[in-house]
Structure formats: structure tokens, C-alpha cells
Amino acid sequence: xxxxxxxxxxxxxxxxxxxxxxxxxxxxxxxxxxxxxxxxxxxxxxxxxxxxxxxxxxxxxxxxxxxxxxxxxxxxxxxxxxxxxxxxxxxxxxxxxxxxxxxxxxxxxxxxxxxxxxxxxxxxxxxxxxxxxxxxxxxxxxxxxxxxxxxxxxxxxxxxxxxxxxxxxxxxxxxxxxxxxxxxxxxxxxxxxxxxxxxxxxxxxxxxxxxxxxxxxxxxxxxxxxxxxxxxxxxxxxxxxxxxxxxxxxxxxxxxxxxxxxxxxxxxxxxxxxxxxxxxxxxxxxxxxxxxxxxxxxxxxxxxxxxxxxxxxxxxxxxxxxxxxxxxxxxxxxxxxxxxxxxxxxxxxxxxxxxxxxxxxxxxxxxxxxxxxxxxxxxxxxxxxxxxxxxxxxxxxxxxxxxxxxxxxxxxxxxxxxxxxxxxxxxxxxxxxxxxxxxxxxxxxxxxxxxxxxxxxxxxxxxxxxxxxxxxxxxxxxxxxxxxxxxxxxxxxxxxxxxxxxxxxxxxxxxxxxxxxxxxxxxxxxxxxxxxxxxxxxxxxxxxxxxxxxxxxxxxxxxxxxxxxxxxxxxxxxxxxxxxxxxxxxxxxxxxxxxxxxxxxxxxxxxxxxxxxxxxxxxxxxxxxxxxxxxxxxxxxxxxxxxxxxxxxxxxxxxxxxxxxxx
Numbered sequence: 218x219x220x221x222x223x224x225x226x227x228x229x230x231x232x233x234x235x236x237x238x239x240x241x242x243x244x245x246x247x248x249x250x251x252x253x254x255x256x257x258x259x260x261x262x263x264x265x266x267x268x269x270x271x272x273x274x275x276x277x278x279x280x281x282x283x284x285x286x287x288x289x290x291x292x293x294x295x296x297x298x299x300x301x302x303x304x305x306x307x308x309x310x311x312x313x314x315x316x317x318x319x320x321x322x323x324x325x326x327x328x329x330x331x332x333x334x335x336x337x338x339x340x341x342x343x344x345x346x347x348x349x350x351x352x353x354x355x356x357x358x359x360x361x362x363x364x365x366x367x368x369x370x371x372x373x374x375x376x377x378x379x380x381x382x383x384x385x386x387x388x389x390x391x392x393x394x395x396x397x398x399x400x401x402x403x404x405x406x407x408x409x410x411x412x413x414x415x416x417x418x419x420x421x422x423x424x425x426x427x428x429x430x431x432x433x434x435x436x437x438x439x440x441x442x443x444x445x446x447x448x449x450x451x452x453x454x455x456x457x458x459x460x461x462x463x464x465x466x467x468x469x470x471x472x473x474x475x476x477x478x479x480x481x482x483x484x485x486x487x488x489x490x491x492x493x494x495x496x497x498x499x500x501x502x503x504x505x506x507x508x509x510x511x512x513x514x515x516x517x518x519x520x521x522x523x524x525x526x527x528x529x530x531x532x533x534x535x536x537x538x539x540x541x542x543x544x545x546x547x548x549x550x551x552x553x554x555x556x557x558x559x560x561x562x563x564x565x566x567x568x569x570x571x572x573x574x575x576x577x578x579x580x581x582x583x584x585x586x587x588x589x590x591x592x593x594x595x596x597x598x599x600x601x602x603x604x605x606x607x608x609x610x611x612x613x614x615x616x617x618x619x620x621x622x623x624x625x626x627x628x629x630x631x632x633x634x635x636x637x638x639x640x641x642x643x644x645x646x647x648x649x650x651x652x653x654x655x656x657x658x659x660x661x662x663x664x665x666x667x668x669x670x671x672x673x674x675x676x677x678x679x680x681x682x683x684x685x686x687x688x689x690x691x692x693x694x695x696x697x698x699x700x701x702x703x704x705x706x707x708x709x710x711x712x713x714x715x716x717x718x719x720x721x722x723x724x725x726x727x728x729x730x731x732x733x734x735x736x737x738x739x740x741x742x743x744x745x746x747x748x749x750x751x752x753x754x755x756x757x758x759x760x761x762x763x764x765x766x767x768x769x770x771x772x773x774x775x776x777x778x779x780x781x782x783x784x785x786x787x788x789x790x791x792x793x794x795x796x797x798x799x800x801x802x803x804x805x806x807x808x809x810x811x812x813x814x815x816x817x818x819x820x821x822x823x824x825x826x827x828x829x830x831x832x833x834x835x836x837x838x839x840x841x842x843x844x845x846x847x848x849x850x851x852x853x854x855x856x857x858x859x860x861x862x863x864x865x866x867x868x869x870x871x872x873x874x875x876x877x878x879x880x
Contacts, residue, residue: 231390238386246375253371257364262339265359268298269343273355276306276345280314280353288315302338304357306345314353400424404433411440510829513851515758517544518766521854544851567726568604570634570656571595577610581617588627591617596635600725602656608699615696616660616719623664623717633659636725649706654725661718667711675709743858745771748865749790752776753783753799753808759850763798766854767861780806784814792819796865801828801836809836809845825864827852 279288306315345353407421423433644650676697711717754760777783799808829850
């Protein structure tokens with residue numbers, strides 16, 4: 218290193234330029250050869266993978282029918298591939314079934330390794346499948362002789378190019394160093410002369426306005442200042458500059474800290490306002506759904522009664538069925554509102570995920586622009602799952618809307634369902650996974666995708682990549698919570714410019730089909746035998762429907778519109794009721810306290826509680842904890858009759874002390 222420092226500047230420039238050129242040329246040549254080598258290996262491996270798969274597919278019939286001649290004919294086509302050393306077909310017991318060996322090679326043995334690439338050869342193996350069952354395998358060995366021959370040619374070409382480029386670089390460097398070093402040597406001689414003679418009136422000649430010209434100009438200015446500068450003044454100036462710098466750095470640090478604190482404060486206020494807004498929307502949605510449930514109960518119940526009364530031959534029968542279907546859709550809508558407001562627990566049922574998504578497609582299409590298309594790929598033999606229909610619909614809708622927002626110029630959304638069996642290997646790569654049978658829901662888009670940093674925070678509450686006022690940052694966090702509540706897990710795969718894929722896994726049930734119990738039950742099974750029932754309901758429409766339905770189906774019914782009136786009826790009848798059917802939220806109290814008052818007078822009293830939603834006022838925590846029989850509004854005629862019938866014959870659970878609510 219000391220030798221280099223002592224070299225003249227001309228030699229330094231020449232040496233630096235030549236070393237730089239040599240390194241760059243070596244790197245370029247090495248990168249070129251490496252790239253060609255890797256590309257050749259990848260292309261060869263892909264070609265052999267496709268070739269092996271073709272042989273495996275074509276050999277299925279030969280193996281299935283034990284036709285060795287046909288298998289040999291298939292392998293004989295490899296003669297056109299001069300670098301294929303040999304290929305073997307084995308049956309399911311690893312016995313050699315057919316083989317091909319290049320003419321200059323001897324016999325081959327069973328290949329034990331899977332798709333392994335060595336320095337000289339590439340080994341490939343492909344299973345032969347028949348109806349998803351492995352009936353044999355194909356093994357193949359490829360010689361890399363062509364690659365090394367190509368590598369030798371590239372090395373020779375690169376060597377010639379390297380030598381020629383080095384000679385050109387030396388010629389150019391020699392010329393350039395003379396142009397650059399001349400003014401530097403001139404400045405060096407002036408500096409040496411000033412230093413030796415102490416004559417500060419000497420000035421260097423400025424020949425250009427480039428960096429060297431600026432350097433010479435600065436040198437001349439420095440000489441002028443040296444003549445005028447006082448050493449004491451210079452020292453004081455340096456001290457002052459140091460103090461100013463220290464104070465500036467301190468102020469900058471304070472400003473940065475204050476700015477950071479302000480940003481954190483604004484972010485926290487924004488999140489608080491967002492949470493308060495969501496809570497207000499939830500309260501409004503819950504209130505609307507509660508009142509709407511009461512209306513739906515009356516509409517649905519009266520429609521059921523009318524259908525039973527007129528029969529299928531009546532002219533208005535089809536109209537009544539349409540009202541019944543519309544009421545069912547309205548019930549699903551209020552269920553989603555209650556789930557949104559978090560005032561209703563999940564209602565788990567056996568579901569066919571294909572049918573659940575199909576019922577949403579019309580609504581989803583209305584949410585999308587004409588430039589966005591939905592494609593479905595449903596597994597026709599999809600396993601059933603246990604889930605809450607409303608939250609699953611909410612999950613699909615949120616993911617589809619997010620996919621739409623990621624494709625402002627249009628694109629495709631693919632919804633796919635399939636059965637998967639998760640094994641131990643997959644569980645080791647995905648911490649949330651479990652071994653077993655699962656139904657996988659995949660929703661993918663062709664949008665702009667997400668980078669790695671965004672993927673780290675994608676399920677965090679209030680995290681959003683949308684603009685101000687266009688997203689709450691809660692959609693994916695809610696989806697994550699819903700999937701966890703269903704004992705599943707969710708993965709997301711995304712790259713910038715390549716779209717996103719969300720994969721959700723739900724545990725599969727050990728059943729083959731969904732049984733629609735309501736369609737299989739007959740109302741005749743739920744006729745009463747004159748049992749006395751007290752109905753406690755403040756909503757007149759619901760109360761009247763319930764009374765009419767129970768009277769029609771063989772029950773003796775009395776009614777109460779509130780707590781006080783119901784207690785009066787109960788006292789006048791001396792508690793002689795087989796069952797009390799009570800709303801939870803009443804104008805002058807609540808049904809839970811009313812029932813417990815009745816139970817103190819008549820401990821063996823049967824009862825059912827009902828409500829349009831399960832918020833704090835509805836005492837849902839007490840109902841759930843104590844296992845009280847409960848019927849969710851809105852309810853149909855058959856749901857009401859079935860609940861009444863089964864609750865009258867309830868059995869006390871000796872182990873838990875809770876009611877067996879089997880309806």
C-alpha cells in the first residue's frame with residue numbers, strides 16, 4: 218500500500234483504471250457464463266420434468282394392462298434425446314417393467330433418488346397414477362456433457378473478449394490520464410513553490426471550469442485569505458461554528474421528537490374516532506335488526522299459517538311461498554346486521570360451502586364494476602363443514618370487495634373450493650395448521666398485489682392501504698377472527714404486480730350431505746294435547762301470531778303484554794301452566810327475571826325465552842351460562858311448534874345442571 222501511495226499520479230490513475238476495468242470485465246464474463254450455465258440447467262430440468270411426466274402419463278395404460286411391449290415402444294422414443302443415458306419404468310412393487318439404455322451403456326438399476334442434480338448428471342423420477350393411485354414410476358438419467366461443452370466454448374469466447382477489452386481500456390486510460398493529470402501536476406508545482414518560497418502572491422493558472430478548475434480557483438482564493446487572516450480570529454470563528462452546530466443538532470432532535478409525538482397523537486385520535494364510529498354504526502344496526510326481527514316473526518309466522526290453511530291447489534299458494542322465501546332472505550340480512558353489531562353469537566350449522574357461495578353470486582356481481590368478472594371453480598364432491606352462514610358470507614363479501622378495490626382497471630376474481638388432507642409436513646411449514654381433512658376456500662385476484670412489508674401487517678386492526686376515507690382497516694382483521702372462531706386458519710400469498718391469493722381452511726365434517734330438517738318434518742308431529750301456555754310478548758303482531766298458531770295446533774293459550782300483566786295472569790291461574798313462552802326485553806322489565814320469579818313459585822315450570830338479538834339488555838350471558846331454552850327471532854311456524862313440543866318434554870341434565878336444549 219505504501220508503494221502505491223508513492224507512485225506518481227499518472228501511474229496511479231493508469232493503475233486504478235486498469236484494475237477497475239479488469240474487475241468489471243472479469244465480473245461480466247463470470248456473470249455471463251454463470252447465467253448461461255444456470256439457464257441451461259433450469260431449461261434442461263424443466264424439459265426433463267415435462268418429458269418424464271409425458272412418459273408417466275403415456276405408460277399408465279401399459280402398466281395397467283401389463284403390456285411391456287407398449288412400454289418399451291414409449292421409451293424407444295428417447296433415442297432422439299442423445300443425452301438421455303437411460304430410462305426405466307417400474308411397477309408398484311419397484312420391479313423393472315420396461316427400460317431404455319443408450320447404446321454405449323450397460324444395464325441399469327432402480328433409481329432411488331428423486332429429481333437430484335449432480336455435477337455430471339440429472340436424475341428425474343415421476344410416479345405413474347391411475348385414478349389418483351400410484352401404480353408405478355418412471356426414472357430417467359440425463360448427461361450434462363452438452364452443458365460442459367457449451368461452457369468451454371463460452372470460456373474461450375470470454376477470454377478473447379477479455380484480452381481485447383483490456384487492450385482497449387489501456388489505450389483509453391493512457392490518453393485520459395494525460396488530460397486529467399496535467400492541471401493537477403501544475404497545481405502541485407505551484408503549491409510546492411509557495412511552500413518553499415513563502416510567496417503568497419503566486420497564483421496558479423486556471424484553464425477550465427471543471428472540478429480541477431474549481432480546485433485551482435479555490436487554491437488561489439485560499440492564498441488570498443491566508444494573507445489577510447488573523448490566527449486568533451480564525452480560532453474564535455471555529456469555536457463559534459462548533460457551538461452553533463451543537464445547538465442546531467439539539468434543536469433538530471427536539472423538533473423530530475415533537476413531530477413524532479404529534480403523529481402518534483393524531484394516529485391514536487383517528488383510531489379512537491374510527492372505533493367510536495364503528496360502535497355507533499353497530500348500535501344502530503342492532504336496533505334496526507331487533508325491531509325488524511319482530512316484524513319478520515309476525516310476517517313469517519302468519520305466512521306459514523296461511524300456507525297451511527289454503528293448501529297447494531289454492532290460487533295464492535305460490536304468492537305465499539314467494540313471501541316465505543323473501544322473509545327467509547330478510548332473516549339472513551338481519552342476521553348479518555346483528556353479527557356486524559356483535560349482538561348475536563354465531564349460529565353453527567352443517568353447511569355446503571358451494572351452496573353458500575352460489576347464493577351470494579348475484580349480490581357479489583352487483584358490487585363489482587363491469588370490468589371485473591367472477592369465476593367459480595367448485596369441487597362437486599366438496600365435504601361439508603360446520604359454520605355460521607352469516608359470518609361466512611361476510612368473509613366472502615369482504616374478500617371480494619378487497620379484490621375489486623385492488624383492480625381499479627378491471628380484472629378477474631377466482632373463487633375456488635376443494636377438499637384437502639393436511640399432513641405432518643405441511644403442519645411443520647404452517648404453524649396454525651393441523652393434521653386432518655379440511656375444506657379449502659381460495660379467493661384470488663389479478664390486482665396490483667402487496668409487498669412483503671404490507672403482508673406483515675395485513676391482518677392488524679385499522680391497518681389499510683386504501684386512501685383516506687376509503688377503508689376502515691377492520692375488514693381483514695374481522696375475517697381473521699371469523700376464521701379462528703371456525704377452528705380454521707387463513708394464509709395469504711401476494712407479490713407486487715401479481716395479484717393476491719387468500720386461502721382459508723375449514724375443518725371438514727364426517728358427513729356426506731346436509732339434511733334440511735325443516736323440509737322433512739311434518740307439522741302434524743307437533744300438535745299439542747291441550748297443554749296450557751302463557752305467552753309474554755310486548756309486540757302485538759308477534760304476540761297475536763304466536764297465540765293463533767298455538768291455539769290452532771292444540772294448545773290452551775293465555776297472553777300477557779308485559780311483566781306486570783303476566784304476573785297477574787300467572788297468579789290468577791295459580792301457576793297452572795305447562796310452559797311460559799316469554800320475550801326477553803319487555804317494557805317494564807325482562808323475561809329472565811320474570812321466569813326466575815315464576816320458578817320460585819313453581820320449580821318444575823317449563824319455559825322458553827326469545828329475543829330478536831342478544832345484547833346486554835337481553836341477558837344473553839345469563840341465558841347462555843345457565844343453558845336456558847332459547848328461540849331466536851324471527852322464527853317460523855315449524856320452529857315455534859318444534860321448540861314448544863320438545864321443551865315441554867325437556868330432561869334435566871344430571872351432570873351439568875343445565876337444560877338439554879335439543880330443539
